Amino acid sequence: MKKWIKPFTAMLMAVSLVGGLGGAMTASAAKSTEKGKIVINGSSALLPLTLQAASEFKKDNPKVKISASAAGSVTGPQSVRKGIADIGAVDWDASKDVPGFKKFDGQVAHPVAVTVFTAVVNTNVGVTNLTTKQLQDIFSGKVTNWKEVGGSDGKIVVVNRKFGSGTRVNFQQKALDGKDFMSKGDNYKEVGSSGDMKTTIETTPNAIGYIDLPYVTSKMKAVSINGVAPTEKNVLNKTYKVWGIGYYMTKGQPTGATKAFIEYIQSNKFQNGSLKKLKFIPLAAVK
Structure with a gap:
């Protein structure tokens, strides 16, 4: 009996490892199915966050190309409206009127960080x-x-x-x-x-x-x-008042790689990882 216990255990371990690797390969493959190009423009305050998220996202999605530039918040939703950007990074909710700026009709605001x-x-x-x-x-x-x-x-x-x-x-x-x-x-x-x-x-x-x-x-x-x-x-603790929520604006609801990228930056993994290291505050912390 003892003679075949170890070989059998080793075989089970091998099967388990193969299954595990297969699962990992499947998960990896699922991550890499997105493809296309994402163009982001707007807030320079959010640029460090955007660049870090893009770097991480592209590791799991090598077929997605991301370009990011920052010429000021208002250029974000303006670029989306003109069709030259998929995402407009902005330091306010540009789907609503704010002092000095009218809302951008037809755009959806996706919160990404507390700044x-x-x-x-x-x-x-x-x-x-x-x-x-x-x-x-x-x-x-x-x-x-x-x-x-x-x-x-x-x-x-x-x-x-x-x-x-x-x-x-x-x-x-x-x-x-x-x-x-x-x-x-x-x-x-x-x-x-x-x-x-x-x-x-x-x-x-x-x-x-x-x-x-x-x-x-x-x-x-x-x-x-x-x-x-x-x-x-x-x-x-609500004693410091000079902060705001940063948003990614899209023309309507995002799809494909753009949707996946926004979901990644909103994920617990990124919010509680790289986002905090960059001195932003996770969205969930201020709810």
């Missing part, structure tokens, strides 16, 4: 906290020197995003309570993307701007607002 926005300053600025009123005064041009808000003597350089930026929409509405930005002056700069904002803040002494957390580096300082730091913890 935390923060005021940022160059590392030479000695200020780490500002009140809502101080931010309003700085970005409107009323306050022009850091010593007026507790910093050392230095002329403030205000860096703003161009009109159409979703980061600008969120920061203006939630950090400035809707107050207007200044729009000109020798201490005023305007940039076209989150990447441009990052570079400008890092390299411009006395500069202040705003950006989403994935772009914050050691060459700048994220500023607390009313004593509350821009962290995931403070968003979830």
